[in-house]
Amino acid sequence: MSEPMVFSAQREVQLRFLCPEDIGDVKKLCAEWFPIDYPDTWYEDITSNPKFYSLAATYHSKIIGIIVTEVKAKPKINKEDADILPSQYPATVEVAYILSLGVVNDFRRHGIASLLLDSLLSYLTTSERHHCKAVYLHVLSTNNIAIRFYERRNFRPHSFLPYYYSIGGKPKDGYSYVLYLNGGQPPWSLLDYISHCGSVLAKLHPCALPVHIMRTIQGWLGRMLISSGPTCHKSQS
């Protein structure tokens, strides 16, 4: 039986960018973690194309975790995720899509995924990336561990995606989870509009309108009296 591992993720784990030499290791890890076959071009892309923010967590130079994220402009968001951002946001606004996050089994529950996510979030919240308003991902509806991880990290469910995945030829449901950044906001739902109207109406005094009209009329009358002669006039406050 293997001994429980004692190590400090903060001190002993290093982060670095993935490079083409990592393709073999990353392929093996993704085959262990995900029930999805990615084409070779995907591995080539995530390890060399600068549009991906692809980080490895290493322990004694061995990869023990990865996070792969693509930052894309609003018009490039897939149709099923288009309502992540409000429609009035300009096309220059960006989102970050987490394609992959995984940690080697023996190293789980040591904060490695948190370390990778923290590094991504620091990158996305720098001043150069202030136009990136959300980070999101898709997860199998049955992947409770990943869901707990993301919820712990303040991601919130955005959509239920029926039959989003095809696993072994069978359709499986998914969710999208989102974390808003840099002042980003979700679009307003009908409920938001109703509660906004409700709170505006609640702030109005029931007699506010008649009182306002009365004061306007009194103001006119006062001005007429002043202009028609030296009469004593007490203004309304």
Ligand SMILES: CC(C)(COP(=O)(O)OP(=O)(O)OC[C@H]1O[C@@H](n2cnc3c(N)ncnc32)[C@H](O)[C@@H]1OP(=O)(O)O)[C@@H](O)C(=O)NCCC(=O)NCCS
């Ligand atoms: C999801 C995954 C990346 C988490 O990695 P990790 O390094 O173990 O995560 P962390 O140690 O940073 O966990 C942070 C928090 O997430 C939650 N969490 C993580 N794993 C959990 C588990 N097995 N059970 C319950 N909560 C869990 C906990 O709240 C944990 O904080 P805590 O340890 O202080 O209680 C890892 O389990 C994994 O690689 N799974 C397989 C691949 C996968 O499903 N990826 C996600 C695809 S969308």
